[in-house]
Amino acid sequence: MASMILLLLPLGNIYFLYATLFLLLVLAGIGLPLPEEIVLLIGGYLSYLEFTDYWITVWVLIVGILVSDILGYLLGRFAGEWVEERISHLKHVKFVLEKAERYFKRHGEKVIFLSRPLTGIRVMVPILAGHFRMKFVKFILYDIFAAVPWTFLLVTASFYLGSGLDLFTEVREVKHTVYLVLAVGIIFFAALRFIREKESAGSADR
16 A cells, blocks of 8 residues: 555655655545544655755645544544434434443543554544543644654664564554464364264264
């Protein structure tokens, strides 16, 4: 995925590069199926290749994360009740939302900070913060505390690893292969055990 995005980026224009990185992060934060980590790593890699300035890239990416989270917060604040009214009739939805609200009101700050590295979950957190009426200043403060070190970590790692960006892709591909092999192995042994149990049951009936 990272290689495909790099091919599509407007490498000849530094301002378009910054704008594209910013836009990708905003879209990723509001539902585009693109992991935030990929954009941050690409930002660091572009700085390593000297297509962009390191510090400008870092701050553009931080602002992109914050803007996307603010949009999520506003979505939850102004559309959350409308969505809840239309799904509250579904089984367990009301119970889950009430439980989530109680937990969020007690531990909302921790949720915002600790969910930053969690792909998928972090997209929902700003929406829930807005829906559960967390104060905006409090939300954005903790969001900054989470976004700044997270961005610096990934951009800096990619910047100093340089061509090692390919390593991230390879590691993910190996990890997915391992998961696939494990899944196939589990299914195989489960099927084998099932067949043996059926054969044993058939022998006992005789």
